[in-house]
Amino acid sequence: MGGPAVTLEVANGVAVVTMSNPPVNALAIKILEGLKTQVEAAQRDPKVRAIVITGSKGKFSGGFDITQLKARTEGKPVRNMSDFNATLNSVVESGAKPTVAAIENLALGGGLEVAMACNARVATPKAQLGLPELQLGVIPGFGGTQRLPRLVGLQKALEMMLKSKPIKAEEALKLGLVDAIAPRDALTQTASKLALDIAEKRAEAKKIFAVARRGAKRVQKLMPHPMLCIDAIEAGINKGASEGLIVEQDAFAKAVSSAACKGLVHFFFASRGTAAVPGVTDVGLAPRVMKCVGVVGGGLMGSGIATACVMNGVSVVLKEINQKFLDAGMSRVKANLASAVKKGRLTQQKADAMYANCHPTLSYGAFSKVDMAIEAVIENLGLKQKIFSDLESSCRPDAILSTNTSTIDITKVAQKMKNPERIVGAHFFSPAHVMQLFEIIRTDITPPQVLVDTLGLSKQIKKTPVVVGNCTGFAVNRVFFPYTMSACLLLDLGCDPYAIDNAIRMFGMPIGPFRLGDLVGHDVGVAVGSNFIEDFPERVYRCAMIPSLVASKRLGEKSGSGFYVHKGKTSLPDPEGIAPLLAASRANARSQLPASAFAADAPLAALTQSDIVEMIFFPVVNEACRCLAEGVVVRAGDLDTAAILGMGFPPFRGGIVHWADSVGAKRIADRLREWSTRYGGIYQPCPYLEDCAVQGRTLSEGPIKGPDRSKL
Numbered sequence: 099m100g101g102p103a104v105t106l107e108v109a110n111g112v113a114v115v116t117m118s119n120p121p122v123n124a125l126a127i128k129i130l131e132g133l134k135t136q137v138e139a140a141q142r143d144p145k146v147r148a149i150v151i152t153g154s155k156g157k158f159s160g161g162f163d164i165t166q167l168k169a170r171t172e173g174k175p176v177r178n179m180s181d182f183n184a185t186l187n188s189v190v191e192s193g194a195k196p197t198v199a200a201i202e203n204l205a206l207g208g209g210l211e212v213a214m215a216c217n218a219r220v221a222t223p224k225a226q227l228g229l230p231e232l233q234l235g236v237i238p239g240f241g242g243t244q245r246l247p248r249l250v251g252l253q254k255a256l257e258m259m260l261k262s263k264p265i266k267a268e269e270a271l272k273l274g275l276v277d278a279i280a281p282r283d284a285l286t287q288t289a290s291k292l293a294l295d296i297a298e299k300r301a302e303a304k305k306i307f308a309v310a311r312r313g314a315k316r317v318q319k320l321m322p323h324p325m326l327c328i329d330a331i332e333a334g335i336n337k338g339a340s341e342g343l344i345v346e347q348d349a350f351a352k353a354v355s356s357a358a359c360k361g362l363v364h365f366f367f368a369s370r371g372t373a374a375v376p377g378v379t380d381v382g383l384a385p386r387v388m389k390c391v392g393v394v395g396g397g398l399m400g401s402g403i404a405t406a407c408v409m410n411g412v413s414v415v416l417k418e419i420n421q422k423f424l425d426a427g428m429s430r431v432k433a434n435l436a437s438a439v440k441k442g443r444l445t446q447q448k449a450d451a452m453y454a455n456c457h458p459t460l461s462y463g464a465f466s467k468v469d470m471a472i473e474a475v476i477e478n479l480g481l482k483q484k485i486f487s488d489l490e491s492s493c494r495p496d497a498i499l500s501t502n503t504s505t506i507d508i509t510k511v512a513q514k515m516k517n518p519e520r521i522v523g524a525h526f527f528s529p530a531h532v533m534q535l536f537e538i539i540r541t542d543i544t545p546p547q548v549l550v551d552t553l554g555l556s557k558q559i560k561k562t563p564v565v566v567g568n569c570t571g572f573a574v575n576r577v578f579f580p581y582t583m584s585a586c587l588l589l590d591l592g593c594d595p596y597a598i599d600n601a602i603r604m605f606g607m608p609i610g611p612f613r614l615g616d617l618v619g620h621d622v623g624v625a626v627g628s629n630f631i632e633d634f635p636e637r638v639y640r641c642a643m644i645p646s647l648v649a650s651k652r653l654g655e656k657s658g659s660g661f662y663v664h665k666g667k668t669s670l671p672d673p674e675g676i677a678p679l680l681a682a683s684r685a686n687a688r689s690q691l692p693a694s695a696f697a698a699d700a701p702l703a704a705l706t707q708s709d710i711v712e713m714i715f716f717p718v719v720n721e722a723c724r725c726l727a728e729g730v731v732v733r734a735g736d737l738d739t740a741a742i743l744g745m746g747f748p749p750f751r752g753g754i755v756h757w758a759d760s761v762g763a764k765r766i767a768d769r770l771r772e773w774s775t776r777y778g779g780i781y782q783p784c785p786y787l788e789d790c791a792v793q794g795r796t797l798s799e800g801p802i803k804g805p806d807r808s809k810l
């Protein structure tokens with residue numbers, strides 16, 4: 099024996115690394131090198147789960163070997179020690195296995211710095227801990243200036259260093275410099291247990307990371323940022339904060355240059371820009387505060403709208419035609435609020451107060467005090483017209499009269515009104531108290547004040563408004579009708595519906611078009627689709643499949659089956675179940691589509707996922723272009739916002755027009771033109787899309803406005 103040495107002993111999964119350099123275990127070069135070698139060996143040893151660092155003969159360490167300092171002052175050659183900090187960082191502080199310092203009596207200068215690099219510290223009651231380097235005219239050089247303030251706070255750390263003042267174990271425990279105090283004979287055992295506990299926690303963290311990574315991996319190709327975020331967090335935990343910061347910087351650079359970031363930042367600004375409507379919100383009008391809203395109809399939509407209002411401090415008068423319906427409507431409001439309580443978003447007390455703010459009624463009497471009426475009854479034109487005559491005579495002349503129709507031309511709803519300019523469309527998305535989008539439909543004669551007030555309500559109830567022109571389907575349903583129809587076209591041409599749903603999910607939609615049909619109900623799908631078939635006959639596809647699903651009572655989730663079989667919360671593909679209907683639909687398609695669609699060279703058998711995505715979404719882009727050209731929306735960002743919030747279009751793709759621009763107008767127009775010759779009008783590119791393709795303009799720019807004639 100003799101001479102400074104560092105030993106390693108492994109027992110019960112713990113490696114005890116002991117520094118030995120009597121009398122005070124000064125950190126001589128040999129000790130520093132030995133520490134590096136032994137801790138590295140322990141980190142590598144598969145039998146070792148945790149590491150304890152300690153000193154021999156009743157002392158931890160009196161610090162860096164002062165003879166080395168002396169040699170330096172005398173200008174003698176000394177070994178450069180700068181790499182020892184790297185050792186402390188990498189193998190002691192940030193190694194895969196946790197390290198705990200077992201401090202008996204002395205931990206001074208470099209000794210305390212070694213202990214502070216460990217993941218935790220246990221000290222004997224008589225231990226003295228300090229950084230007295232300044233007494234010797236040097237400063238702490240093994241990370242002490244950085245680690246001590248983090249552990250004990252700035253004030254105390256400055257005092258301990260500038261005054262070279264050590265502290266005792268008890269104070270160290272209070273300050274957090276040590277994690278536990280243990281008597282001398284239990285020191286190593288306590289440190290070992292603490293080290294194993296940390297190892298156990300790390301193993302748990304590993305499991306947590308593994309689960310988080312599984313989720314992030316699923317979306318990694320489309321959205322790299324969740325995985326990059328986990329990388330940075332894990333680097334910090336496993337390798338220490340400085341390494342973690344380096345990984346974070348690198349990950350940030352990768353994330354910020356991703357397409358997903360571009361899309362999400364675009365959506366951030368687009369969704370905040372929708373409330374500005376030129377000629378309406380910039381002419382000095384102030385919105386009226388909506389204190390009370392009258393809702394006509396307590397069904398799914400009406401009760402959802404009422405919930406959205408009372409949840410945001412707007413009182414509601416809820417009207418139904420009989421007591422039974424009224425009770426059902428009120429209990430829906432109650433259930434909506436109860437679900438918010440269950441999710442922890444509301445206290446019961448607040449929910450009760452909100453419920454009390456929803457006043458049921460069977461007559462229009464209470465409508466004399468409403469600031470706005472929202473009709474939310476079934477899509478029956480005659481019924482709606484009657485309601486609007488009633489509203490006109492029951493409400494104040496300044497009250498906003500709105501309809502929540504999703505399909506009917508609002509000028510038709512207003513036909514029997516004395517002042518049809520008063521009507522405005524207030525299209526909520528189901529469930530209305532959850533979905534953020536609020537489509538506000540104006541006609542050619544809607545006064546700006548009506549829009550400003552309706553936008554005001556939108557703000558009060560925390561919705562994102564999109565002001566759109568009055569047209570079939572308004573913005574969301576209109577832009578997305580080709581979505582379902584082109585999916586049906588592919589289906590009739592022989593594509594597997596489940597493969598289509600899968601391709602669309604891979605693109606980033608929450609569910610595919612057929613699964614969505616099952617969710618909404620195919621009877622609803624037929625009713626909505628018929629509006630487009632009537633109004634845009636030249637560009638629809640009439641698929642026999644959906645009506646025959648309805649005829650055979652496969653309505654979707656509500657009847658237990660559609661394209662899928664639904665049991666409880668699981669939905670499984672049902673290829674056998676739909677086979678006969680599908681065969682009939684495909685046979686029927688031969689009379690619907692041009693013969694070229696079925697030509698032997700039709701490329702359908704080899705459709706890739708991206709072909710499927712393009713054949714389904716390019717017609718959607720085309721319809722979005724028509725809306726832009728017709729001025730249905732004031733800017734492309736409104737369609738982006740509407741697609742994301744109303745249809746579940748993936749936010750990281752920035753919205754339908756933003757995504758289309760990332761593909762390029764030319765490619766979209768070229769492909770659509772090619773498909774239109776084979777499959778018909780649903781793919782015919784519109785003039786605005788063609789113009790942008792030819793002129794190399796982006797679709798987001800919107801149509802080029804002619805000179806403003808009023809100023810000529």
Ligand SMILES: C[C@H](O)CC(=O)SCCNC(=O)CCNC(=O)[C@H](O)C(C)(C)COP(=O)(O)OP(=O)(O)OC[C@H]1O[C@@H](n2cnc3c(N)ncnc32)[C@H](O)[C@@H]1OP(=O)(O)O
Nearest residue numbers: 122124160161162163164165206207208230237238239240
């Ligand atoms: C990079 C780093 O941040 C830089 C540093 O760590 S600089 C060093 C910082 N550490 C110190 O300043 C502590 C210096 N030492 C002491 O204050 C005291 O020696 C002590 C409190 C550790 C022990 O005190 P005490 O029990 O009274 O014994 P003391 O007689 O002083 O020392 C015993 C022997 O150890 C030696 N010794 C103590 N600390 C030493 C050290 N850090 N390096 C080399 N030798 C040391 C003494 O010279 C003495 O040697 P000797 O027996 O040959 O005379």
